[in-house]
Amino acid sequence: MCGIVGYIGKPPVVQTLLDCLGRLEYRGYDSAGIAVVNGRGIQVRKRVGKIKELVASIQQHPFEGTSGIAHSRWATHGLPTEANAHPHTDCRGSLAIVHNGIIENYAALKARLQANGHRFRSKTDTEVIAHLVEDYAKRLPVAQAFRRALKELRGSYAVCLIAKQDPQRIYGARAGSPLIVGVGDGEAFLASDVPAVLAKTRRVIYLNEGEVVELSSDGARLTTLSGAVIHRKPSTVSWDIASARKEGYDHFMLKEIFEQPSAVEQTLVNRLDAARGRIAFDRRTRAFLEKLKPNEQFVLIACGTAYHAGLVGEYMLEELARVPVDVDLASEFRYRGPMLTRDTTVIAITQSGETADTLAGVRLAKEQGAKVLSICNVMGASIPRESDAVMYTHAGPEIAVASTKAYTSQLSALYLLTLYLAKARGALSAVRWRSLVRQLSHIPSLVERSLRAEPLIKEIAKSYAGARDFYYLGRRYNYPSALEGALKLKEICPSIHAEGYAAGEMKHGPISLIRRGWPVVFLATDSPVYEKVVSNIEEVRARKGDCIVIASEGDQRIRRYATHLIPVPKTEELFSPIVAAAPLQLLAYHIAKLNRCDIDQPPNLAKSVTVE
Numbered sequence: 001m002c003g004i005v006g007y008i009g010k011p012p013v014v015q016t017l018l019d020c021l022g023r024l025e026y027r028g029y030d031s032a033g034i035a036v037v038n039g040r041g042i043q044v045r046k047r048v049g050k051i052k053e054l055v056a057s058i059q060q061h062p063f064e065g066t067s068g069i070a071h072s073r074w075a076t077h078g079l080p081t082e083a084n085a086h087p088h089t090d091c092r093g094s095l096a097i098v099h100n101g102i103i104e105n106y107a108a109l110k111a112r113l114q115a116n117g118h119r120f121r122s123k124t125d126t127e128v129i130a131h132l133v134e135d136y137a138k139r140l141p142v143a144q145a146f147r148r149a150l151k152e153l154r155g156s157y158a159v160c161l162i163a164k165q166d167p168q169r170i171y172g173a174r175a176g177s178p179l180i181v182g183v184g185d186g187e188a189f190l191a192s193d194v195p196a197v198l199a200k201t202r203r204v205i206y207l208n209e210g211e212v213v214e215l216s217s218d219g220a221r222l223t224t225l226s227g228a229v230i231h232r233k234p235s236t237v238s239w240d241i242a243s244a245r246k247e248g249y250d251h252f253m254l255k256e257i258f259e260q261p262s263a264v265e266q267t268l269v270n271r272l273d274a275a276r277g278r279i280a281f282d283r284r285t286r287a288f289l290e291k292l293k294p295n296e297q298f299v300l301i302a303c304g305t306a307y308h309a310g311l312v313g314e315y316m317l318e319e320l321a322r323v324p325v326d327v328d329l330a331s332e333f334r335y336r337g338p339m340l341t342r343d344t345t346v347i348a349i350t351q352s353g354e355t356a357d358t359l360a361g362v363r364l365a366k367e368q369g370a371k372v373l374s375i376c377n378v379m380g381a382s383i384p385r386e387s388d389a390v391m392y393t394h395a396g397p398e399i400a401v402a403s404t405k406a407y408t409s410q411l412s413a414l415y416l417l418t419l420y421l422a423k424a425r426g427a428l429s430a431v432r433w434r435s436l437v438r439q440l441s442h443i444p445s446l447v448e449r450s451l452r453a454e455p456l457i458k459e460i461a462k463s464y465a466g467a468r469d470f471y472y473l474g475r476r477y478n479y480p481s482a483l484e485g486a487l488k489l490k491e492i493c494p495s496i497h498a499e500g501y502a503a504g505e506m507k508h509g510p511i512s513l514i515r516r517g518w519p520v521v522f523l524a525t526d527s528p529v530y531e532k533v534v535s536n537i538e539e540v541r542a543r544k545g546d547c548i549v550i551a552s553e554g555d556q557r558i559r560r561y562a563t564h565l566i567p568v569p570k571t572e573e574l575f576s577p578i579v580a581a582a583p584l585q586l587l588a589y590h591i592a593k594l595n596r597c598d599i600d601q602p603p604n605l606a607k608s609v610t611v612e
């Protein structure tokens with residue numbers, strides 16, 4: 001959701017900015033723009049549509065600069081037009097701003113600035129920042145004017161600024177929206193996310209809330225909003241540029257689906273020692289878990305796919321660790337007036353660590369005295385930094401908007417947590433516990449095996465590429481799988497309507513729509529509710545619907561009920577969502593591909609939803 005880049009260093013500055021911005025394409029956007037400082041002042045170019053439109057325009061009428069900023073915009077205030085695209089300038093075009101987030105008090109600020117003679121050219125909330133800085137810069141140096149302006153903003157922002165009178169610097173600040181600093185050799189970067197700068201540097205400083213940074217080609221100077229200097233050394237990111245490239249795959253989504261065995265392995269490695277029967281966490285997480293009360297109440301909060309992982313987590317934590325669990329959509333949790341106490345642990349699940357609703361849920365939990373443990377993929381993101389303890393999933397960068405490897409690595413983290421708590425609470429016999437730990441250690445190879453169904457799934461996709469409605473049905477642990485399978489399809493193939501339901505709910509409404517050839521994807525792996533799922537399959541068949549059934553390998557009986565059968569490795573029920581994930585993702589992927597959809601960047605969606 002909105003990508004920001006800033007660069008100061010070596011020529012060609014414009015090309016570097018465009019390269020970095022291109023690496024943020026996955027975030028979702030509808031217009032793009034760039035501004036540089038050069039001998040002629042500030043030059044701005046903006047285009048509606050893809051970054052390639054902006055690139056083409058610059059190739060036709062090139063310009064260069066000593067430093068610059070660039071932006072891909074996902075419209076919130078004002079239509080996706082050139083006027084509303086970033087960067088925005090002040091009245092005289094002497095400074096330019098790019099911004100991610102929402103300025104909640106922009107209307108009041110705009111009215112005040114207009115009354116003082118400022119002329120606005122866009123419908124955005126962002127433009128007020130440019131005019132505010134302009135106002136203060138009449139009597140203060142740029143750095144101070146920037147900080148004074150920031151102090152007046154309410155809402156969320158990651159913002160970058162260049163100014164004509166200060167061409168050797170770029171400025172950045174964050175509050176509520178992500179911004180990182182990349183420190184190179186004689187060059188420095190600002191970006192919304194690490195992949196933007198990975199090809200240039202792996203040395204990164206994560207800005208904290210309320211911090212301001214001043215970049216020159218010599219490096220970064222951090223201050224508070226009041227100007228107090230902050231000392232922080234860059235950390236080195238473990239991801240490399242290869243992990244942010246497609247590497248021969250047609251889409252990032254497909255690459256990430258096939259990365260799942262290693263992503264899951266990365267979540268488990270160093271934490272799971274099956275040979276010795278041990279689950280270990282880092283010191284902070286262990287200390288956190290050891291302090292939990294016997295009557296601890298758990299609330300899992302998340303959005304989208306991460307919420308589905310949370311739903312699977314609820315089943316396993318309650319059934320195996322015998323702890324009470326609620327799962328909430330973060331966007332509902334924050335508004336339902338939850339009753340939290342010191343004996344509540346809120347588990348925030350998030351790939352990006354920046355999802356606005358989940359972050360707000362974390363803050364609400366802390367305000368009410370609850371503890372927060374986060375499960376997150378992105379190191380140094382806001383949610384892990386505001387949590388009491390973190391389990392990083394280490395799945396590597398997930399670029400496609402549709403979450404795949406992040407989901408299965410979140411499930412893996414929840415398996416670890418469940419088994420750890422089950423042991424701590426004596427909820428399972430030693431024999432059963434060791435058996436589950438051993439099986440968990442085999443999950444990466446089972447996920448690998450489930451990927452082998454791809455050729456079969458590709459064929460099945462051909463039969464349903466023209467379908468316009470799909471149901472996904474499952475029970476217990478695979479009810480969330482049904483929700484996730486449907487989300488994957490509707491997310492990347494917007495012409496298809498897909499709904500996931502608990503199979504037991506079918507008779508309470510959804511069944512009324514089933515007619516000849518209506519595709520229903522069933523999760524019918526080995527479980528105590530297998531027979532009940534088979535009955536649901538019969539009900540669909542009785543109405544001449546088509547049943548695409550994901551079932552355990554070796555299940556001969558299911559053949560006679562299935563229009564199409566996708567076998568997955570046979571596992572304990574609790575592990576079935578993780579082995580069923582890849583076939584669901586692949587089915588969505590191949591249907592979307594046949595429909596020529598923009599798979600990695602579906603329209604209207606953003607990778608990281610940093611506004612409410």
Ligand code: AGP
Binds near residue numbers: 351404606608
């Ligand atoms: C998943 O495919 C979606 N793109 C979306 O639902 C996502 O899972 C959700 O926005 C939560 O994101 P997070 O994990 O980064 O918090």
